Amino acid sequence: RPRIAVFASGTGSNFQALVDAFQAGPAQYEGDIVLLVCDKPQAYVVKRAEAAGVPVACFTPKSYLSREQYEEDVLLKLREERIDWIVLAGYMRLVTPVLLSAYGGRMLNIHPSLLPAFPGLNAVKQALDYGVCVTGVTVHLVDEGVDTGQVLAQRVVLVEKNDTEETLAARIHAAEHELYPAAVADVVAGKLSPSRL
Numbered sequence: 001r002p003r004i005a006v007f008a009s010g011t012g013s014n015f016q017a018l019v020d021a022f023q024a025g026p027a028q029y030e031g032d033i034v035l036l037v038c039d040k041p042q043a044y045v046v047k048r049a050e051a052a053g054v055p056v057a058c059f060t061p062k063s064y065l066s067r068e069q070y071e072e073d074v075l076l077k078l079r080e081e082r083i084d085w086i087v088l089a090g091y092m093r094l095v096t097p098v099l100l101s102a103y104g105g106r107m108l109n110i111h112p113s114l115l116p117a118f119p120g121l122n123a124v125k126q127a128l129d130y131g132v133c134v135t136g137v138t139v140h141l142v143d144e145g146v147d148t149g150q151v152l153a154q155r156v157v158l159v160e161k162n163d164t165e166e167t168l169a170a171r172i173h174a175a176e177h178e179l180y181p182a183a184v185a186d187v188v189a190g191k192l193s194p195s196r197l
């Protein structure tokens with residue numbers, strides 16, 4: 001079975017959705033989430049992992065001389081745990097060629113907009129500020145760009161008239177929690193073609 005490491009920096013609601021789906025183990029969830037990699041030791045996602053019995057590897061990037069040296073250490077851990085797939089879930093760092101050369105094509109991300117619209121930080125606010133009527137979420141492969149990798153799955157979220165960043169973000173999160181576990185399961189099962197879940 002594919003061995004999956006989730007990378008997260010924050011609250012971890014997507015981590016939770018992934019763990020809930022894969023641990024419940026319906027037939028289509030052919031894989032195991034065996035590691036949380038976290039770059040923020042105080043993040044709530046660490047508590048979620050402990051509660052779910054998922055081993056945690058915390059790193060403090062600031063204690064390294066470079067992003068590459070930080071990732072070399074992360075890579076050692078991934079090799080030790082024989083990780084097949086990296087799933088980024090609110091991991092708020094750019095990935096360098098160190099991880100990409102080892103896991104290119106086997107690293108997924110979820111982004112809170114319909115890419116290629118609104119890449120980078122604060123995608124929900126970017127969409128509201130722009131005034132779009134439709135936004136959504138995107139699951140994509142990670143490449144060397146910022147949110148530029150191949151799109152694997154998307155879901156639409158309509159912007160409502162009185163939406164604030166909070167209300168829109170809540171519906172975007174709900175869409176992410178449905179889409180991401182299903183998309184990750186598809187991809188690790190070898191169904192890489194773009195899907196409309």
Ligand code: GAR
Pocket residue numbers: 008010011012013014015089090091092110111112120121122123173176
């Ligand atoms: C999610 O909305 C995810 O799409 C976003 O961070 C949030 C993490 O929430 N990721 C990015 O913006 C990446 N550029 P969570 O910690 O509750 O899963």
